[in-house]
Amino acid sequence: MEIVKYLSKIPLFEGLPEDQLIDLSKITVTLDLGKGQVIFSEGDEGRGFYVVLQGRVKIYKLSPDGKEQTLHIFGSGEPFGEVPVFAGKHFPANAEALEKSKVLFFPRISLIRLIEKNPSLAMNMLAILARRLRQFTVQIEHLSLKEVPGRLAAYLLYLSDRENGSQEVRLDITKGQLASLLGTIPETLSRIFAKMSKQGIIEIMGPNIKILSRTALEELVEYGGGL
Amino acid sequence: MEIVKYLSKIPLFEGLPEDQLIDLSKITVTLDLGKGQVIFSEGDEGRGFYVVLQGRVKIYKLSPDGKEQTLHIFGSGEPFGEVPVFAGKHFPANAEALEKSKVLFFPRISLIRLIEKNPSLAMNMLAILARRLRQFTVQIEHLSLKEVPGRLAAYLLYLSDRENGSQEVRLDITKGQLASLLGTIPETLSRIFAKMSKQGIIEIMGPNIKILSRTALEELVEYGGGL
């Protein structure tokens, strides 16, 4: 079966024996989503969690006046919506497909049953949640302790590191989406990009960015200000 | 043994059979901490996690220039520092006793062994981590989408709700600590308190605050601004 092969590649289920993967595959539902399609909304009952197969999914919060704060953007292989499975009740945020996507859905009940039979699955899940907690810690730090240029610099360095230190990175989300992820608005982000570019720290070619001075970016993260 | 009785009251270990609690008690180390004493620092290797027995413990991040963002304040019965146990390596933040405190330490290795033997413990930990993730979601939302008055209003309502809607709440942390928890500085917080007081929304008597208009607070959370 196709699904089993997919499952075995998802970090969450790494190291599970084949028979358990088959068990898992039996409880999953595959969802096909169009661009912009809402997967769940804040306050919805959490009946289970999801894993991205193809495409990208955005998790975000809305303020009453419609301003958006992106919490995460998940790509292929990443699980989301696990919180209510264990914490109970409802989703604390919204989820929406950024592009045409496929996601797997794992119903809560079946999953809990599976975990009870299967401690190592629980360990994997613990690791995932702990890692996510760590990401949030960083995000909170950035939002409260750093100005926007510092946050952007940190993000660019993160992208670069992800491609083992490449000088050139590509934004795989729109600049508007990046603004929301950094806790700001497109105008502000655009101005900061312009300033960084003028100072010769980066070079912008559409969604491709060449890092001209890694040091300058690191200083922005470290000491902020002064752009 | 004393410790076993303590352990049985900690949500994390709820529902564990007595013999497992005894096992647990054997691997714990009790730490006595003075006020202001550092428990671990960002970057330290995570050798295990902690549970507060008495007192209060603050988890926080520091910016290079010394500004502090409090992530959590944990009281009696609450676990902290679990992230590196499952996510690996080092602590992502600092921990310090806010007052004279007692905490239990659970070494990583023993703990993992225990969890592997013991699925229900894993389920409890999953629930705890999931709840914490949810709290962070809210905190990020607040930091990015709401102005300080809205965050303060939300905090006051939270305190009030915790004492089933009481009109009078008591800050169990200093206003400086509250400022850090809300992602701001004491001066700003003080001004906002003054404004709210002038507008008859609250009445301040030292650390005791009387909520005069719950509605006004709710509006601040909802629509922000206008103080």
Place this chain on the structure above:
DNA sequence: TATATGCTTTGATTTAAGTCAAATTTCGTC
């Protein structure tokens, strides 16, 4: 190719909140 739609940039202005400095209150301890 033309046109509409959505992204991005730029400019002018406003504003919330941070900084620096100093006065004042509160608190712990001798």
Place this chain on the structure above:
DNA sequence: GACGAAATTTGACTTAAATCAAAGCATATA
């Protein structure tokens, strides 16, 4: 109860970033 240290408040000032408005680009689709 009195002293010194710490926490809190107040004031004047600065600043980063949001808002509002409009123009410029792309991109995809008819």
